Amino acid sequence: MPPNVVRLAALADIHYAKNSQGQLASLFAQIAESADVLILAGDLTDYGQIDEARVLAKDLATVKIPIVAVLGNHDFESGQEKEISQTLLDVGVHMLDGDAWEHHGIGFAGVRGFCGGFGRGALGPWGEKIIKDFVHEAVQEALKLESALARLKSEHRVVLMHYSPIRATVEGESPEIFPFLGSSRLEEPLTRFDVTAVFHGHAHKGAPEGATQTGIPVFNVAHAVLQATYPDRPPFRLFEVHTGEAQDHTVTSIGDRSRWGRRSSDRADGEQQSRSASPPATSTSNSTST
Ligand SMILES: [Fe+2]
Numbered sequence: 001m002p003p004n005v006v007r008l009a010a011l012a013d014i015h016y017a018k019n020s021q022g023q024l025a026s027l028f029a030q031i032a033e034s035a036d037v038l039i040l041a042g043d044l045t046d047y048g049q050i051d052e053a054r055v056l057a058k059d060l061a062t063v064k065i066p067i068v069a070v071l072g073n074h075d076f077e078s079g080q081e082k083e084i085s086q087t088l089l090d091v092g093v094h095m096l097d098g099d100a101w102e103h104h105g106i107g108f109a110g111v112r113g114f115c116g117g118f119g120r121g122a123l124g125p126w127g128e129k130i131i132k133d134f135v136h137e138a139v140q141e142a143l144k145l146e147s148a149l150a151r152l153k154s155e156h157r158v159v160l161m162h163y164s165p166i167r168a169t170v171e172g173e174s175p176e177i178f179p180f181l182g183s184s185r186l187e188e189p190l191t192r193f194d195v196t197a198v199f200h201g202h203a204h205k206g207a208p209e210g211a212t213q214t215g216i217p218v219f220n221v222a223h224a225v226l227q228a229t230y231p232d233r234p235p236f237r238l239f240e241v242h243t244g245e246a247q248d249h250t251v252t253s254i255g256d257r258s259r260w261g262r263r264s265s266d267r268a269d270g271e272q273q274s275r276s277a278s279p280p281a282t283s284t285s286n287s288t289s290t
């Protein structure tokens with residue numbers, strides 16, 4: 001029987017470099033003690049090099065809880081994204097690219113996503129072929145997400161992606177680069193499949209929390225965002241998802257006690273205690289790019 005409460009830890013943009021061995025080992029150990037699943041939402045490496053992925057794989061190999069991850073744009077920088085995925089698959093990481101994975105009654109769907117902008121400012125497929133191709137990439141990522149979500153039969157559907165599906169969680173970045181931080185095209189599948197929560201990264205100076213037009217909670221878990229927003233906590237977010245309760249369609253953030261969801265519930269969450277109260281012993285380098 002799956003547990004009634006599943007704890008999700010989420011983090012993105014760890015940008016592992018060749019010299020990062022052990023850099024987040026203590027953080028990963030804290031996460032493994034606190035959570036049932038670790039979500040990594042892209043930019044796992046700094047320059048998208050296989051050697052960087054090997055360093056990360058070595059650190060992740062010691063994490064004794066399931067890890068589910070997507071790649072980010074940095075992981076594509078050197079054209080070695082397939083090798084990076086394989087390296088992490090080899091140590092048991094569930095790498096999602098339009099794929100679905102279920103654990104303890106929670107379904108996970110993951111894509112990298114893409115950019116193109118938000119709302120009325122979103123780039124449309126009109127004019128030059130290169131513009132159409134650019135828009136097509138975001139459309140394809142949205143279709144991949146839709147197809148992954150369609151395969152999930154679980155009570156809860158959790159989505160991880162690297163780019164943002166909404167504008168709210170990139171607020172804080174320079175408005176000039178908003179169109180390169182995500183795409184509204186990624187939002188439609190979230191609504192259609194009544195997703196429980198969304199985790200992304202990429203916007204290192206963005207906002208930690210937002211919601212889709214229909215109220216689905218969206219969390220920007222970029223490492224730099226968490227460090228800046230919660231300087232007194234380890235740089236990961238921790239959530240509880242309640243399973244086996246059809247009316248409870250929420251995720252509860254552990255640490256700040258905030259509760260996210262579109263449906264009310266009479267469950268008191270004030271008694272929840274964070275098991276990750278001490279600050280991390282390590283930090284990672286902050287890339288100037290996203
Ligand atoms: Fe990124």
Ligand SMILES: [Fe+2]
Nearest residue numbers: 013043202290
């Ligand atoms: Fe990044």
